[in-house]
Amino acid sequence: MKNSIIFKVLIIMMIISNAYPRLAYAYLDPATGSMVIQAVIAVVAAASVSIGIFWRRLKSFFGRIFGSKEGKEHDANDN
Amino acid sequence: MTTNSGSFRDPFGCILTKDGEIYRSIFPPGVEDFKAARDAGVYDKLIGANLLVSHQEVAIENWAPEETVYCLKHPRLPFISYPWEWCFSMLKDAAILHLEIMEELVADGFWLRDASAFNIQYDGERLRLIDTLSVGQRIADSPWVAYGQFCGHFLAPLAAAAYRDIRTLSLWRNYIDGYPLDLASGMLPLGKRLRPGLLMHLTLHSRAQIMADRKEDIGKGDRSAGKPKVSDRGLIGLINSLRKTVKGINWKRSSEIWEGYQEIRTYQDEDVAKKSEYVDNVVKRLEPEMVWDLGANTGEFSLIAASEGAFVVSIDGDPACTEFLYQHISRSDSIKNILPLTMDLANPSPALGWDSRERLSLRERGPADLVLALALIHHLVLSAYVPMPLIAQWFGGLGNHLLVEFVPPSDPMVKKLLANRGEEHLPYSLDVFQSDFGNVFNFIDQISLKNGRILFLCERKKK
Missing domain, CATH: 3.40.50.150 (Vaccinia Virus protein VP39)
Structure with missing residues (x-):
């Protein structure tokens, strides 16, 4: 699920990026590009981690209310 | 005493061989990270989890390099192998091992300073990280410094091998610091290039690398003011995404x-x-x-x-x-x-x-x-x-x-x-x-x- 969200966000970037020409090779600093793309991916990835945490808590909450086994298990894991 | 010829690049330390035993000298630039990891119990945790090669601190003998601050003794490995000799799954396991270690480290405020395939070796039982000094303190809010290296050392060769041809693994012999991402990305069939994980970490990543090198930036020096940021949660998300992507790359052999x-x-x-x-x-x-x-x-x-x-x-x-x-x-x-x-x-x-x-x-x-x-x-x-x-x-x-x-x-x-x-x-x-x-x-x-x-x-x- 997570990867597909990031996919949708970044497909736009790919379309934009096609407009850029390739530049001088000798002074290429690939590390800068890695940092930039990583920061973009991380923003979306962080959101999906948060959603994951929220989702587990939500399941655990309803699990407690309805007394399901799943809810108890999640409680144990959270602790 | 001989200095290991493969460890000269690291300013933090080097590997030495003396009387058939393996030692690691830690130099002043590596001391802070070493002490922090040691005192936080990070090494013990990784060694206990069979992720990192073990070590013991030993007295500094007179044969050690002058700048040595700490000296570690490591168990001797039976054989050093290189990624151009590895099979597909060994490279894949080495990638996953890096991500497992990262996950352990990030929780404690540490990370891997590099993600080099050469830092993983088979010790006769399992694959282990052999570079103790790869463990460093996480720089708050900084992107993972080894992300680009991880993609070049693992993601790119794995994807090319699985989706273009298994024989492309021999390209390692030429690209010993990892595959150029644009080369690997270009080798992939379009459908694979657009797979979510590979699109992000390989295709767009390679484009970002090319775009980052702007002519107008030459001579401007320090660009740290606008450095991108990555939160802890973002880093965990990044590791999860990389792991999912790596695990999803499977080589379907055609040979019977x-x-x-x-x-x-x-x-x-x-x-x-x-x-x-x-x-x-x-x-x-x-x-x-x-x-x-x-x-x-x-x-x-x-x-x-x-x-x-x-x-x-x-x-x-x-x-x-x-x-x-x-x-x-x-x-x-x-x-x-x-x-x-x-x-x-x-x-x-x-x-x-x-x-x-x-x-x-x-x-x-x-x-x-x-x-x-x-x-x-x-x-x-x-x-x-x-x-x-x-x-x-x-x-x-x-x-x-x-x-x-x-x-x-x-x-x-x-x-x-x-x-x-x-x-x-x-x-x-x-x-x-x-x-x-x-x-x-x-x-x-x-x-x-x-x-x-x-x-x-x-x-x-x-x-």
């Missing part, structure tokens, strides 16, 4: 050689049993610590040698064979002391890297106590056109003892090799074999199989 080998083998079960028994007896008799099985196929005889306690480096040119053996050992609970490596034996691993001294050739990593060359030399003479005397000399440089199988010209497999060559081939006969190998080795034992093949046990002549 694993299942087919038993069928194409032309000799009888009786001969197989006799050959296996002889290999077993030779290993029992010589008690070698290190065996190199050259042309090992799926490792039938490597397994025999390993079952007697030797560490076996099992080499074959077919990536499907090494993959098969690697998976066999990964699943096995008992036999772990085999390292399968892919290598064309007519073009064995050369010395590579800076000044051709950074990564060692196959020969430089020897000698082995025993070399197995079973059903190999007819391939070298008749397919690779290597004259018999050169083969004998080469074996002489690889090991002290040699168990070599001579396959006679009348054998169906030799006839098959010669089918389209007529008489135009290098000299190949029992006389030629005995004469050329006799110049380098003493024959100390031999056994003939019913099918006409002969196994010779040889010992290298003293110089």
Whole structure:
């Protein structure tokens, strides 16, 4: 699920990026590009981690209310 | 004392060999991270989880480099191998190992300063990170400094191997600091290039690298003011995404050689049993610590040698064979002391890297106590056109003892090799074999199989 969200966000970037020409090779600093793309991916990835945490808590909450086994298990894991 | 030629790039420390023992010197730039990791119990945690090679702090002796602040002693590894020799799943496991370690570290406020495939080695039980100094304190809100390296060392070669051709793994020999991402991305079929994980970490990543190098930035110096940021949660998300992407890359082999080998083998079960028994007896008799099985196929005889306690480096040119053996050992609970490596034996691993001294050739990593060359030399003479005397000399440089199988010209497999060559081939006969190998080795034992093949046990002549 997570990867597909990031996919949708970044497909736009790919379309934009096609407009850029390739530049001088000798002074290429690939590390800068890695940092930039990583920061973009991380923003979306962080959101999906948060959603994951929220989702587990939500399941655990309803699990407690309805007394399901799943809810108890999640409680144990959270602790 | 000698300094390991593969560790000169790291300003934090270096690896030393003294009297056959392995030490690590930690220099002033590496002290802060080392102390922080040690005091936080991070090393103990990783070592306990079988992720990192163990160490003990030892007193600094006078042979250590002058700038040494701490000295660690590591257990000696049986054999150093390089990614251009690894099978697909070994590279994939090494990638996942990096991500597992990252996950452990990030929780404690640490991370890996680099993500180099060379930092992972097989120790006879499992893959482990061998570079203790890769562990560093996480720079708050900073992107993972080794992200680009991880993609070049793992994601790019794995994707190219799985989705273009498994043989692209040999590109490692040229790109020893990881594959250029645009090269790997360009090799992928469009459908694979657009897969979410690969699109992000490979395709767009390579474009971002190209876009980042702007002509107008030249001479502007420090660009740290606008540095991108990555939160802890973002970093965890990034690691999760990388892991999902790596795990999703699967190589579907097209070769049927694993299942087919038993069928194409032309000799009888009786001969197989006799050959296996002889290999077993030779290993029992010589008690070698290190065996190199050259042309090992799926490792039938490597397994025999390993079952007697030797560490076996099992080499074959077919990536499907090494993959098969690697998976066999990964699943096995008992036999772990085999390292399968892919290598064309007519073009064995050369010395590579800076000044051709950074990564060692196959020969430089020897000698082995025993070399197995079973059903190999007819391939070298008749397919690779290597004259018999050169083969004998080469074996002489690889090991002290040699168990070599001579396959006679009348054998169906030799006839098959010669089918389209007529008489135009290098000299190949029992006389030629005995004469050329006799110049380098003493024959100390031999056994003939019913099918006409002969196994010779040889010992290298003293110089």
